[in-house]
Amino acid sequence: MRRTVVHAPPKPVTVAYKASASEESVSISEFVQRRCPSLARDFVPAWWLFNGHLQTLYSVLGDFTKTDNVIYQRTYLRLQDGGTLGLDFTGPDDTQCEADAPMIVVLHGLTGGSYESYVRAILAPACSPLSEQGLGYRAVVVNFRGCAGVPLTSPQLYSAGHTDDIRQALFYISQRYPTAPLVGVGFSLGANVMTRYVAEEGELSRLRSLCILGCPWDLQANTDKLTSTYLGHHVYSKGMGRNLVNLLRRHVDTLSTYSDRGVAEAAAATMNMVRPTIEAFDSHFTRIAGGSSPPWPFATAGDYYAYASSHKVLGNVQIPFLAINSVDDPVVREIPVGSERSGWVTIAVTPQGGHLGWFEANDKWFEVKRWIRTPVMEWLKATAEDLICVTPSWRPLYTDKDGYIREVNGNAGLGCKEVEGGGIIVGAEPQRDVLAGL
Template sequence: MDALLTFLSSCNLFSCASSLLVGLVCVVWFANVYSPPERPRVVYKKVKDGTSGVAEKVATRCNILMEKYFPPLLWGRSGHLQAHMYGFICRFFPPQVNGQRHRRVAADGATITFDVFYPQLSTNCESNDETRRIAVVIPGIGNGSDRPYVRVLVREMNRLGYIVSVLNHLGALEDEMLTSRRIFTYGGTDDFQLMMDWVLERWPGSMVIGVGLSMGGNVLMKYLGEKPNRQRHFVGAVSVCQGYNIAKGLPTLMNWAGLRRLYNYHVTKHLRKVVRRHSDVLFVPPVERRDDSSTGCCLIPDMERTLSATSLMEIDTHLQRHLVKFNSLEEYYEQDSCCHYLHNITDVPVLLVNAQDDPLVAEFLLETAEDYASTFSNALFVLTKHGSHLAFFEGGILIPNTVTWIDRMITQFMKAADEIHREI
């Protein structure tokens, strides 16, 4: 009997040890710990006559591109874990920066808001047009200047002496109510134009650097490409973690590959909160439901289906498509995609940054950015092995550095673009 108990006890110990070993292997596999850090892949067109193109000049001045990117050892090499930690760290450790709220009223009655952040102990505001440095930032989907990841970037820009103006996507802020029947769209540029008008009126003759984050990158690139004369106001433009083609990108979020369907639901859940907060403005009583005689589109969205949506495409089907008056999602997505306008951006240095392990952006979508950078000498495409979606945490074993890799990349690009502009 004692021998039997001893045997069973040893079996239990072996079983526990085996379970722990299997669990440890799974954790190591999921965390991708053994994925070695690498230098970013950099793509730009080299000029044949032996001179350096704009993108090449920028690349040689950004030392960060010559270095390996080291994410946090225990969790930074998994795109999923970086995305999770990104939300945790940003939520509990937000930087303290204070901006001044400004409002502009659009032609349709919408009240557009943006916050301007001034560098401390700087004479930048009073300096002349030649030396004043201004940056304009467009956040990701449903976000504004209150988001921690935006404020980290603002803080680093302020440290460089830049005045930073951040667009708040229409409907995103909890303390700003809608004054017209619409919210932000994936590629609408009218709201950003109102902010740009204010910036250029406030500091006439000044040159700006634009930064678009995720969906904001799509808006910025579309803004510069749909009317090329807008580029004359810009020293440089940065796009981070966007997918370039909405018509091809959003359907991939309906698939479970890379857990994209789960991320789709998470983003949709946030967007539902935005819609619910403004439901009294966005949804008209059913008795007033009617069609637009000129387009044939139903003008009244479906509140019940919108507020129960589990994907972005459902919200677009039952709400957004009707508000922007498109006959189909395909037409709406094609119209809002910056990929159709990139070829028009030739007069300003452009930096496009993506990560291979981005759980939201399928890798085939990055062909657009690579083709653009390979064709035009003003564009630089940077692809990191790690970084997830807008995270790019850097350094440490468990606790990362306070400044992320992407913050350093953007600020180095800003310095390089500014230097090149002053040399011309």
């Protein structure tokens, strides 16, 4: 059985959309069915990538340097707490598209960045001109603190539960492109962050819609299942743990200067670990320095997982929301298809595809392409162009005397401003010491 199962919300909302020369109102379930027809077609994995392990390992070890090449223009944002984000923009410039052209906002996976092949697999076609069968959209990848060459300038990294960084990045993007509909795409850990962000914001979300791929949902349950098998424990969990330690190693000199909250001590202790699992890394470092205080630091990794999990907040989502997971994903084994969720949330589950893989055969013998790009492109076009949305009542933005962009009557601790640096980023260039694809 290779058919994708689309789990519609128990009580779907009614939405209006543009249908030929008129406007129609249908349930969100019917909207997904009509506007994302690829979800109803069979996904047939490449014959030599016939299970979730092979799909996942190819995502990590495959050579994608010559496919889906994307050139970015980086902008650095300084946050109110001293942290730095790297925003990588791509697509047509302001002279080549209308001011209200859609903007795709992307969050990458665990230790990735804009260079990831799964990110480029979406942005390369989405940002191509209509004449080349693209969407002609603009896009920006928000690189987490310390990832993809972004300097670490604060006593914290990032985590599955810290949403203020994407919140502040959206201040900047919204002010820079005030009339552009913002549509979100999140991968793996970034999917968890985006889910929590839109749930926390509700009707005030600056994202018009969201599509998430490979979300880890219930962090404790999926961590427990991951480490319950030999491959899960020794290959995937330790592989992700090694990635995090190698990422931390790049910034340990900076972190060693911060004595607040025990960050320097936590960094030093973590650096002494040999091939830790992801849970061991989270226990030593993420629970202490994965976000701002409060609620960080947490007493245990389990407390952090309980706080950061996204499956429990789906009832608060108030925008069109499509999640896609795979049954044979060796990293994410628990998918909340039976959980309580709002009428906006659709969860599609493919029988195969691994973790952020979804590779199907291309024209040549061993050449593959990502099946996932088709449903994601359909969703982006449907929600950015066809869906008729109520004008959101966002909190207005202003720039303070120090140049920080803030929300009127918003959180006083949040604000961001553009700082020097950045430049051209070649998306296909791999990162040293960090495995891609996760």
